[in-house]
Each structure stands twice: as structure tokens, then as C-alpha cells.
Amino acid sequence: MAVESPNIFALVLDKVRAANTALAADGVMTAGLDQSRIVVEPPRDPTHGDMATNAAMVLAKDAGRKPRELAEAIAGKLRADPLIEKVDVAGPGFINLTLKPAAWIGELRTVLTAGADYGRSSLGQAEPVNVEYVSANPTGPMHVGHCRGAVFGDALANLLAVAGYKVTREYYINDAGAQVDVLARSAFLRYREALGDNIGPIPEGLYPGDYLKPVGEALAKEHGRALLQRPESDWLPIVRQRAIDMMMAMIRGDLAALNVRHDVFFSERSLIGSGIGAPDDQVARTIDELRQAGHIYEGRLPPPKGAPDDDWEDRQQTLFRATDFGDDVDRPLMKSDGTYTYFASDIAYHRNKFERGFRNLIDVWGADHGGYIKRVQAAVKAISGGKAELDVKIVQLVKLLRAGEPVKMSKRAGDFVTLREVVDEVGRDAVRFMMLYRKNDAALDFDFVKVQEQSRDNPVFYVQYGHARGCSVFRNALEVVPDLPSDSNARRERLLDAPLERLDDTGEASLLRRLALYPRLVEAAAAAHEPHRVAFYLYELASEFHAQWNRGKDAPHLRFIIQNDPLMTMARLALVQGVVTVLASGLGLLGVEAPEEMR
């Protein structure tokens, strides 16, 4: 059973609020003030103490008091707290708090007790969240461009799960549009090829990739020459479904190589049911509903500006009043050939999610879909009556480099770098970590050479090395503590008996504080939908750990292992265990391995 660990910052925030309530009871301050804007956070400058709160500045106006004066009053209450060592008022009214060492020691004890569960939170209140990511077209293998969205979505889903949400990971299969018909025609050529026809070069407009050859072979095996005699309208649905199934199998394999998983693969075609306008056509039903609600009309759109389009033809069409919900222009739902636009299906899809009980929706898209956000958000508002919220996370382009030189790709030759090639060359861990070591909406350089370097330049390695180094301490510590368990659960329990109060070096104290930041960081990252924050935190934690290690060289008394002092050693091992535990659980959240050694 998952143990939820308390967040020490939240704990102190409660103390601050209690102090304010007490002051109100004393008549020093108005009662019932809004305390929601009060925060307790680590100060940028550590000389200010362990934590700072803006309580006095936030409340001053409503309380009708000067910030510093109010700060002094709050400080007075806080000084009585047994966990708090020192309270200062500084600057415009900050209240700086220094906690007793016992508070931080207690937090380490929590880490040791909770283990991998340290950092779990109930922030999400078990609310369902639907995260949709990848959703690559089932027309070929995944290429490197899909990589970032896949890793981002997967890590975000992990993060939300740890933060207490009930997460569903979803993949939307675009199996209903024109390009799956192109796929079918391309596969049909390969089918003929497999039967011995000389098909010559693949015509312009069809998919040339070799990956369709197995589809052709499978079709030849299953149908013999039977399909050749039949008109396209007959064979196309058959070939299409077979090709889509095989492409999806390939894509699932690619995702597995990256350790990316989904709970639901949702077919776009399934929304239409047995056909356009059929009773089980969810798109039609969605449009009907919207029409009844007055969100749909027949009308004309102004031609698009800026980008001249030869094919533009002014015509009457079925439009969704997206402008009523914050979009810039109303959006068409039907194509001129009578089929649905992609947008129409997408509305039905999001409505389907809403009907399955999701109020929190997250879509992860590539940067080229940025212009699509407003209309889908508008649609979600319309179909949910404003009850559902859609956050769209855009992942920016990844620039591939090799030793600083751009990797050339030509699209027309189908000469793209596949996801599989990247994973095979640099490894899953490196791909995953690097894709997350950047904010999602910032462009990213991915250098094949750099990400494999074993040096400080390479954050993947640096963090993993921190973990491995910690583990090596346990191996070496057997000389001083011969009965130290090698099993991490048993070891954590054993180390709870260590005299932790002896961790009084400033470097150790600083590491303890860094560890205690983790639960708060997980919550903030989850709330902001920003898994990269975890990656940066891990880098900082590893850095501080490496630094403490090296202090032991100039000052042998600071080493983790002290030959003639098993108790001191135990206390330090407990700290190392804390670091190792948090590194492992943070890396796990990112889907990256935490190796015990890297030799």
C-alpha cells in the first residue's frame, strides 16, 4: 500500500495559518481573512533561513496593519513552536524561519520509512485525468519527431499518478482519414509485389517505405490472388484494416522500446460506428447535440488571409460557433465530399472522454498543431457545458545533431530517422532523460554524441552516476558495518536505528534540506504539468551529493565511512540512503533506470 509522506513545507504552512488564526482570536488581526495566497517556500538565499513566508505581506492590506508590524506579531506566535528554532522578520515583511535540526532529521526518517513512496501526494484526490499522447498516424514506424511527445506524455502521466490522480493513458488512432486510404493503396501494391508482380517504382503520393512489404506478404498469404479480381471499393477496407493493425503493432513495439505505455488505444473510426449518419455514429450525435444547443449553423467563412490558397472555394458549410468559446473563427465540420472534418471527429472524441467521466483532459501535441488548440478547447467547453478542462501541452521540435553537426533528413525519400534507430544507438535512458531535461515548449537539441558521453556534461549520466556512487558506498561500508543488509528495504529499516542527530555538518544539513524539497517539488511539477522540473531537481540533488562526497577528500572526518566509528558511519549511510532513495524514485518517475553500478 502506498504511503503518503507529509510535505514539510505544507506542515509549516499550517503552523503559519494557525498562528494567524490565533492572532485573530487575540484581536490583533481581523478574523476570517483569506489565507490562500500565503506560501511557505525555501528562500533563494540560504542565509535567510530554511523557509520564508509572505504571510504578513499578503494579509497586511486586509488586516489593516503594516506588513512588518504584522510580521512581528506572527513571528511571536511561531517562536513558541517546538520545531522552529529561529524566526526573523526581514525586508518588506518576510518572515524567515529556521527549523530545529530535529525537523530535518525527522524528514530523513520519513524518507527511510516511505522508501519509493516518498513524494507521493494526495493532491489529485484520486480524480480521474485523461492524458492523451503520441497518437501518431498508423501509416508507418514512429520517427524521432514522435519521441519527445511520447516520453513527455508518459512521464507526465507517471507524475500525475504519484501526485494522487487516477490517470488514464490514451492513444488516439487516426484510422479514419484520407491517409489510411493511401496506406491501403500502398499496401495493395506490396501485396501485388508479394504475388510476383513487377510493381516498378512506388508512385508519387503513396508510401514508399519497405515496412509495408510484410503487410503485402501477409495479405498474399491470407487472400492468395483473390483480392486482385475485385474492385478497389471491395479490397480497400480489407487491406486498410490489415495494414492499420500491422502498423499499430509496429508502433506498439516502438513504444515498448522507449518504455512508453498506454491504457487505451482509441480508434477514430470507431466513433463513426457503422457509417456516417448511422444510429451508432457518435460524430453525428455530437453534431446534433451541438446543433440543438445552438452552437452550429450553416454559413460561409472568409477566405484565409496571408497564405494564398488556389483551391479556395467560397461555399456554404456546417460551422461550429467556436468564436462563442474563445476561438478566432468558426470551424467547419463537414468536408465538401460529405465526410467529417478531422475536427468533427475530434469533438466527438473529446465528448467521448467527457462521457467516460473525465473532467481533467490533457492532450500532448507537436508544435505544428499549436494553431489547433483554441478550437478544441472551445469544443470541450461546448460539449461539457464548461465542466471539463482541457490543457494542451505542446512539445517543441527536436533538432538532431551529431557532434554539433545537424543530422540530414529528407522527407520525400522517406529517409527519416526512426525512433527505433535513436533508441538503439543511445539507449532508452538517455533518450528519455534528455527529452525531459528541457521545458516542453522550448526547442531541444539532441546530440547523439553528447548524450552518450560519460561526463558531467551529460545530465543523464551525472544523475545515474550519483545513484551508482551512493550504492557503492553501501558495498564498501560492509568493512565497518558488516551486517548492513544489501536489500534496500531491509537496509532502510536498519538505518532508522542510526544516531541521525550526528548529521550536523553543513553539507549534510544542506543535503537533508534538499531531500525534503522533493515532495513539494512533485506536487508543483504535477500541478503545472511540467515533468522537466523533476529532471532538474535530480540534477541538483546529484550535484550536491557529489560535492559532499568530495569534501571527504580534504576532510577525512566528513567521509561517509568512518573506520573506527560504526555509529557515525550508520548515520551517514542513512543520509546516503535518503539520497539514493529519492534519486531512484525521481528517475523512476521519468522512466529512467537507476543503476547500482556503472563500471
Next chain:
RNA sequence: GCGCUCGUAGCUCAGCUGGAUAGAGCACCAGACUUCGAAUCUGGGGGUCGGGAGUUCGAAUCUCUCCGAGCGCGCCA
């Protein structure tokens, strides 16, 4: 033309949803290995947070306006 995203050290990027003197890595300079892993660490220089105005106790962060980059702009997905 309009919309979205972005602009932070020479380079690559963080900056905890408005907090105090804006940080890290690379690069550059100077140092630390009879060691629990030097695959690491310590110190140093380096900034008009694109420009300007506004909001307030307080702005890299919010608003407006310019400048610059990327993406998008019915019947592709």
C-alpha cells in the same frame, strides 16, 4: 494581416504560477586523486532578463506596445 509559442551570461538552458543581491552546465582562468568510484569536486571573471510603458509593498514572471525568431491560418491529421 491575424493567432499561438518563445526571447535570461559568449553558447545551451533553469528560475519553484508575483518575492529579498537573477542561477546551473559548457567554454575560459586557477586549484584538489597514497580516496567510500577524479566518470568527481573547489574557487574566479562573465547580465540593461529583447526595448519601452503600466499594475503594487515587490515584476524575468501579470497587462499593453514595439523589435526579433519559430509554428499555424476551410475541405491534411
